[in-house]
Amino acid sequence: VEAAIPEPARKAWSKYTPKGFETPEDFEKEAIRHIETTLARSLYNCDDFATYAGTALAFRDRLVLDWNKTQQEQTLADQKRVYYLSLEFLMGRALDNAMLNVGQKDVAKKGLEELGFRIEDVISQEHDAALGNGGLGRLAACFLDSLASLNYPAWGYGLRYRYGIFKQEIIDGYQVEVPDYWLDFNPWEFCRHDVTVDIHFYGHVRKYTTDEGKQRCSWEGGEIVQAVAFDVPIPGYTTPTTNNLRLWGSKAASGEFDFQKFNSGEYESSVAEQQRAETISAVLYPNDNLERGKELRLKQQYFWCAASLFDIVRRFKKTNRAWGEFPNQVAIQLNDTHPTLAIPELQRILVDIEGLDWDEAWSIVSKTFGYTNHTVLPEALEKWSVPLMQHLLPRHLQIIYDINLHFLQYVERNFPKDRDMLGRVSIIEESNPKMVRMAYLAVIGSHKVNGVAELHSDLIKATIFKDFVEIYGPDKFTNVTNGITPRRWLHQANPRLSELIASKLGGHEFLKDLTLLHKLEEYVDDKEFRKEFQEIKYANKVRLAKHIKESTGISVNPSALFDVQVKRIHEYKRQQLNIFGVIHRYLAIKKMSAEERKKLAPRVSIFGGKAAPGYWMAKTVIHLICEVGRVVNADKDVGDLLKVVFLEDYNVSKAEIICPASDISEHISTAGTEASGTSNMKFVLNGGLIIGTCDGANIEITREIGENNIFLFGNLAEDVEDLRHAHLYGQYKLDPELNSVFEAIRSGMFGDAGSFSALVNGIVDHGDYYLVSDDFASYCQTHEMIDEAYRNQEEWVTKAITAVARMGFFSSDRCIDEYAEAIWNVEPLTPKKEGAQVSVH
Numbered sequence: 028v029e030a031a032i033p034e035p036a037r038k039a040w041s042k043y044t045p046k047g048f049e050t051p052e053d054f055e056k057e058a059i060r061h062i063e064t065t066l067a068r069s070l071y072n073c074d075d076f077a078t079y080a081g082t083a084l085a086f087r088d089r090l091v092l093d094w095n096k097t098q099q100e101q102t103l104a105d106q107k108r109v110y111y112l113s114l115e116f117l118m119g120r121a122l123d124n125a126m127l128n129v130g131q132k133d134v135a136k137k138g139l140e141e142l143g144f145r146i147e148d149v150i151s152q153e154h155d156a157a158l159g160n161g162g163l164g165r166l167a168a169c170f171l172d173s174l175a176s177l178n179y180p181a182w183g184y185g186l187r188y189r190y191g192i193f194k195q196e197i198i199d200g201y202q203v204e205v206p207d208y209w210l211d212f213n214p215w216e217f218c219r220h221d222v223t224v225d226i227h228f229y230g231h232v233r234k235y236t237t238d239e240g241k242q243r244c245s246w247e248g249g250e251i252v253q254a255v256a257f258d259v260p261i262p263g264y265t266t267p268t269t270n271n272l273r274l275w276g277s278k279a280a281s282g283e284f285d286f287q288k289f290n291s292g293e294y295e296s297s298v299a300e301q302q303r304a305e306t307i308s309a310v311l312y313p314n315d316n317l318e319r320g321k322e323l324r325l326k327q328q329y330f331w332c333a334a335s336l337f338d339i340v341r342r343f344k345k346t347n348r349a350w351g352e353f354p355n356q357v358a359i360q361l362n363d364t365h366p367t368l369a370i371p372e373l374q375r376i377l378v379d380i381e382g383l384d385w386d387e388a389w390s391i392v393s394k395t396f397g398y399t400n401h402t403v404l405p406e407a408l409e410k411w412s413v414p415l416m417q418h419l420l421p422r423h424l425q426i427i428y429d430i431n432l433h434f435l436q437y438v439e440r441n442f443p444k445d446r447d448m449l450g451r452v453s454i455i456e457e458s459n460p461k462m463v464r465m466a467y468l469a470v471i472g473s474h475k476v477n478g479v480a481e482l483h484s485d486l487i488k489a490t491i492f493k494d495f496v497e498i499y500g501p502d503k504f505t506n507v508t509n510g511i512t513p514r515r516w517l518h519q520a521n522p523r524l525s526e527l528i529a530s531k532l533g534g535h536e537f538l539k540d541l542t543l544l545h546k547l548e549e550y551v552d553d554k555e556f557r558k559e560f561q562e563i564k565y566a567n568k569v570r571l572a573k574h575i576k577e578s579t580g581i582s583v584n585p586s587a588l589f590d591v592q593v594k595r596i597h598e599y600k601r602q603q604l605n606i607f608g609v610i611h612r613y614l615a616i617k618k619m620s621a622e623e624r625k626k627l628a629p630r631v632s633i634f635g636g637k638a639a640p641g642y643w644m645a646k647t648v649i650h651l652i653c654e655v656g657r658v659v660n661a662d663k664d665v666g667d668l669l670k671v672v673f674l675e676d677y678n679v680s681k682a683e684i685i686c687p688a689s690d691i692s693e694h695i696s697t698a699g700t701e702a703s704g705t706s707n708m709k710f711v712l713n714g715g716l717i718i719g720t721c722d723g724a725n726i727e728i729t730r731e732i733g734e735n736n737i738f739l740f741g742n743l744a745e746d747v748e749d750l751r752h753a754h755l756y757g758q759y760k761l762d763p764e765l766n767s768v769f770e771a772i773r774s775g776m777f778g779d780a781g782s783f784s785a786l787v788n789g790i791v792d793h794g795d796y797y798l799v800s801d802d803f804a805s806y807c808q809t810h811e812m813i814d815e816a817y818r819n820q821e822e823w824v825t826k827a828i829t830a831v832a833r834m835g836f837f838s839s840d841r842c843i844d845e846y847a848e849a850i851w852n853v854e855p856l857t858p859k860k861e862g863a864q865v866s867v868h
């Protein structure tokens with residue numbers, strides 16, 4: 028590469044490489060240059076949006092310089108890289124993050140002020156990058172932040188959806204979905220017109236014999252769609268390391284565009300073909316913890332896996348190593364089973380294209396992949412019908428059958444007495460139609476399988492992967508408890524708290540090593556510190572109250588206890604338990620004397636979250652919340668004692684306002700159903716307490732912060748099965764308090780009772796699968812304890828500060844180090860100092 032660079036170019040480069048800006052004036056110059064030239068806007072139409080665009084482009088220039096350098100250094104270092112394959116990256120906004128990571132937010136703030144703009148207004152012009160549903164996609168985004176901040180050579184691979192998760196509008200108390208077209212202006216992506224991969228679908232398999240007399244397969248016929256790379260720079264915090272997120276967009280392959288048709292005037296149908304190809308990356312499937320087996324979704328999965336694998340293999344081949352070295356250079360992490368087709372795809376590349384023998388190829392494949400499981404819910408475990416796969420990916424289906432054959436032969440040899448085991452562990456489920464069990468394929472094709480919190484990792488070993496623990500031994504299975512990036516979820520979302528902490532800990536070092544927070548415990552009795560801590564929480568509540576007023580018209584009192592549940596709406600997450608609790612509280616208040624009411628802490632119950640468009644029960648829950656809000660908020664007799672708010676369109680940027688403003692947040696899934704949860708961590712880190720079940724990461728949060736600083740309630744995971752069983756045999760009695768809530772709903776107090784009958788009947792008549800009734804009494808009692816605890820503000824603040832100080836474990840930096848050590852075997856690459864010459868050989 029080096030030899031090809033002419034000397035004059037080299038000289039010019041070293042002289043003219045842009046440097047970025049240091050002062051507010053330099054920043055202004057860059058921003059204005061972009062507004063005038065890149066955007067062709069003048070001073071006379073420079074509004075908040077244009078200023079955002081100019082600011083983003085100025086920061087983008089900075090990022091790109093670090094990015095180019097990082098990529099060059101990583102290529103030269105030629106060490107093992109991590110590839111994180113995820114169908115979802117829920118990034119949110121990028122500008123604030125870029126400013127903070129580059130360390131120039133103050134410069135920009137000052138520069139923008141001088142131009143007459145407020146930085147918050149400018150930042151809030153940005154459209155969220157919402158290429159994800161919920162926790163799984165946001166985890167991927169936090170991981171990218173940590174990988175860059177810790178200087179790991181790592182790439183993310185995903186799909187460039189033209190439409191992210193839908194925008195939610197609440198109209199007359201119902202969710203309405205509006206498409207999220209987000210690419211009108213996206214300064215953070217770079218289309219690599221020269222990085223394309225042809226992706227094959229359909230067709231048939233031809234067997235042939237090579238010149239050496241070997242039996243081989245070739246996948247022929249069918250159609251080709253082109254994948255085009257769009258690259259997004261991912262800056263690390265206080266490091267020049269800027270990693271790459273590569274998102275694939277789909278378009279018609281150049282050879283496929285039918286020029287004949289075009290020329291003969293049938294250009295409409297030729298354009299239709301183009302559009303058909305583009306559909307593959309058009310839209311994110313809006314299901315969370317639910318799989319629906321749609322052909323287009325399978326196409327998305329293969330399109331993205333094949334393009335990513337081709338890219339990774341192409342990069343490896345440039346280093347001229349032996350194939351056996353592949354797992355020493357490449358670690359691929361599968362974010363849930365969505366990218367599992369990468370396993371047969373790599374096997375296909377190695378065997379069909381590169382000519383390796385099956386066993387040699389399989390040994391490479393199974394050392395390369397790691398698989399993270401994010402759920403035990405049966406409705407979320409991916410299965411694809413064999414006929415569909417046969418049609419779309421005939422060669423991959425064969426390979427999957429062969430993988431299965433080898434695997435089952437191994438099982439048969441080692442467990443000759445357990446004849447049922449073969450049927451239980453087979454990748455192919457013998458149903459009608461037959462189904463491919465993707466989680467089993469992922470386990471068999473990976474060298475490590477991890478869950479995302481201790482309880483969850485134990486549960487997968489005891490339930491869905493029990494047989495595989497017997498087959499492979501327990502070491503193949505491990506736990507990496509989830510984490511969150513403290514840069515976005517503390518420093519960016521709650522700058523005042525971050526500054527307060529920095530003032531006590533002597534700087535912002537804790538943002539890179541969150542365990543340093545423990546020193547805060549020394550200040551738990553410090554009057555000034557406590558006062559400031561409380562004032563910050565209050566100010567954050569004022570900010571949220573303002574947002575609530577602007578978006579819903581509801582006035583809430585910032586001194587009230589803010590009780591928040593924001594997450595995807597799902598029966599297992601039990602927003603229904605929360606709203607039934609709210610109704611219970613409302614009915615209780617209505618019966619209280621003036622004296623009793625005085626003792627009550629005023630409350631605001633805040634809900635937010637999207638329901639999958641086809642998830643009727645979840646939509647009913649939203650409707651009930653809205654109806655309860657309509658009635659309660661209008662009840663003068665109740666006044667400030669209770670307000671109920673449903674916040675429209677919960678997303679990452681709204682979470683940044685909501686998380687710092689809660690007193691209590693709710694993480695109340697039926698025990699054993701929430702794999703981890705990550706917002707629980709965000710709320711506690713921001714000085715809020717939580718009410719939760721013994722589920723997911725709540726358990727480890729309790730272990731870290733102490734059981735006095737969390738409000739736990741409800742049945743344990745180990746008892747869930749028996750309780751469900753008891754319901755089915757009628758050996759249970761509906762909780763009487765819950766029954767009075769149902770009476771109120773049936774009376775029409777919250778509008779048409781019929782709309783809620785399925786919700787109520789699911790509990791009364793149909794087995795109460797999520798154990799709402801079983802947990803209702805302890806849930807309500809725990810809320811009473813919260814009322815009482817909140818009245819003692821001094822103790823409350825002590826709990827909140829102590830909890831923050833003990834949250835160090837939940838940084839996604841800790842997770843990434845654990846993955847790097849126990850699963851990927853990769854080392855960080857310390858970036859070269861500024862000005863150091865990189866020699867290319």
Ligand code: GPV
Nearest residue numbers: 161162163315316401402702703704
């Ligand atoms: I599977 N998760 C998600 O957001 N969407 C999914 O489709 C699936 C899992 C979530 C889990 O529900 C959370 O408990 C977990 O914290 C998160 O993934 C990240 O691991």
